[in-house]
Amino acid sequence: MALLAVNNLSVRFGGLLAIESLSLEVREGEVLSLIGPNGAGKTTAFNAISGYLRPTGGEVFFKDKNIVGRNTNDIAALGLVRTFQKTSVFPNRSALENILIGLHLTSKQSPFAIMLALPSVARDERLLAAEAERILDFVNLQNKKDELAGALPYGEQRLLEVAIALAAKPKLLLLDEPVSGMNPSETASFMAKLAEIRALGITILLVEHDMKMVMGVSDRVVCLSQGRIIANGTPAEIQSNPEVIRAYLGERHKRVVS
């Protein structure tokens, strides 16, 4: 069953057609990667799907509901959560507070209950704190919980970013270049973490330039070029697709991977 179905999605910036009737499906439980040269429209597609950008045309169905035109926070509440291409944390808050903010949707506290300091609020805060610690454990940042997010090393900020997204309890997680700028060993451990995330029953849509990672973790790969899909298939099929090689991978890469 398709968890996310994108039908004829188009995005136009003035005279530039950034995405031209893009259609794709993400099936429940799979890892689907979106690859393509810079400017192909991958991040634009993410922005249109997650409600940061209103598409010029087309439909996006998530859990069979059309989510075009809905607010990002409503889309997040349905279970579609994204991360960002550029490292994005709450820099002046501790790692633990970052996760607590990520738990916004889990938290049940009305403004009146908060101002009256009802016992339910204190109880909820204790539950949230325990949950936040558990999530930090999951990404192995438990010993960094009191450090400011902005002071963490780059690789750990990227992990924290994924942890914030996980705190929002996604069904479908959109990861925008999660390992860009990571060294090979960090990338390898991130790939292992991705397998664990998948084991939690979270479906993943990935945009990434690291082909080793893409080919290693994906069930299917979709290749975009100049706003259009030029290929769609298993990692092996994509690697041998002549059009993908010409537009993106290059001859050299073909020899390396095959």
Next chain:
Amino acid sequence: MKAAFTIAGLVVLATLPWWLDNPYILHVLIVTGIFIIAAISLNLLLGYAGQLSLGHVAFFGIGAYASSLVSLGFDISLLTLKPKPVWMAMLAGIAAAGLCGWLIGRIAFKVRGAYFVIVSISFVEVVRLVAVNWVELTQGPMALNNIPPLSLLGISFLKKPSNYWLVLTVAVISYVLVKRLVQSKAGRAMVALAENEPLARSVGVDVTRTLVLATVVSAAMAGAAGALYAHYIRIVDPDVFLFIYTVTMVIMVVTGGKGTLAGPIIGGLIFGLLPEGLRAFSIKPEIQWIIYGVLMLAVVYFLPAGIVPALKRRLRWLS
């Protein structure tokens, strides 16, 4: 340790009128306290939600006018209102300010950043013009006079000590409310929006709802400060909407440390008491203002995050 300091401080403040028998100093403390309440309310919006409202005194003035009018009663062609008890009038003032906060929140958060600053300035100007020109209701520049003081449960808040305790109580309540808010889901959402709005939205933070909550609470609190002011000074004119009052509140919050709970209190005490302190040394007014300005520049230049964060850092460094 911290709790002991808090309790000791509160005991000193609460017993002050008994061992400090000086009506002038008490008056200065009352007015400063009212400004501190307004600064605490502004801090929620500016320090936590990250929205600079340069029209914050509008909520203060609306609270003052609404509370005065309900307690005096009015008779205009649209509506007649008999005078109501002052406690009811004060609640009306708080509600009126909160309602205006809701309206401004709904409108202004469609337009953010610099545009919000402009909307807030325009709002206070519109309200001031209404206060000047709607003579039938507000008496215009002739001012609302003979505003009755609060009397509650047989206690009359006419004298200075009782007003002092009233202001202290409201200030403590305001502080506690803001503390509870910022240490909960609501406050985290405000901070998240101020620090990284796209990321906050991606985890489900509703921008409009969060910011409207911040403006309503902040405006209602400023309205309470305005109502206290009106029934203490017992005269309200359109000058209550002057820009300088907003600037004073902003200075208190920024120098004290925006986004810290103690910031507006420390900043408020320094910049509220300083002019009176300088006057006590019979320093000429011009010099007073120069000292005031230089001190402000020095704080912003050397302690850009404010006094409270700098003190905290120093304490951590010592221990």
